[in-house]
Amino acid sequence: MEYFIGDNYSKTYYSALKAFNSGIALTESRVGDCYDLSTAMFSISSLSCGLPFIKGRGLNIFFAIMEVAWIYTGSNELKPLQTIIDSYGKYSEDSISLYGAYGYRIFNKFGVNQVEKVIEELLENPYSRRAVISIYTAEDLNNLTSLDIPCNISLLFKIRNNQLDMTVLNRSNDVYKGVPYNFFVFRLIQFYISRELNVKVGLHNHFTDSLHLYKKDFPKVANLIKQGEVIKGGLEIDISFFDEIIVDSANIVGLNWDSINSKRLRWLFTSYKKFKEIKNVSSFEGHNEFLELSWFVDDWLQTHHDISLDL
């Protein structure tokens, strides 16, 4: 078992990438050969929204925010995610919905709003050890040919020291493409519940039974490691960012980007739309006003489009 413990998402995530630097045996998997580190546990104490920033990683900030808003609205529709990542349809059986959709399972699918139930339980019994959100179900075992079986299987909440701790249980985790987005989306659920309970947001624990890196992504990770430290001392966006995403979640997911209330979110999505049309960096005009987001945008532009905002 590997442990990655820290007070900064970017630095802790970076230490997990570094763990793939040493001779781990290559194993086969459903979707290609990978290096499997086996069980791993992250435990992060931070006041950020959970999105790691590593220069050169080229994380898709537009997708990350779309996914978190999509989960918050309890949707299982493919379209919002496909709007950002064209190829996302490969995870859908009917080209309309996603079988494993996390938000749909958390809020709707089982006829229980599990977030509200957890809030009720912890308000009534602050010492409860029964506040559990289930994502994976027995039904999934009967449907293993699905293109989208949930990887994060349950979320556990406990109030300790007047803080809301969360433990995410994960069965299978892609360290490169899965972990950063998984941190961010479940951090929103932790934030929302802690806000409703009026307690501080606490530890973010994330256990996986398989932390792996696909062979095809190994050179990119090796490059990040060769390049050295996390730029900007591990940039963090404050967790209050979720307040803005929650307010605008329907506009984000509904693609009504001109109507987004938050200035920085409206800038992000309308600029993105313009960029898709004109493929020119000028679409991100005014970026200096939104520095934290601009670091992500710039890294995405540099990594995937070979252009820069010159921050």
Ligand SMILES: O=c1ccn([C@H]2C[C@H](O)[C@@H](COP(=O)(O)O)O2)c(=O)[nH]1
């Ligand atoms: O939220 C998710 C969803 C998927 N994956 C990755 C883990 C695996 O690499 C792959 C799913 O493949 P199976 O474990 O289902 O074969 O996607 C994640 O890391 N997080």
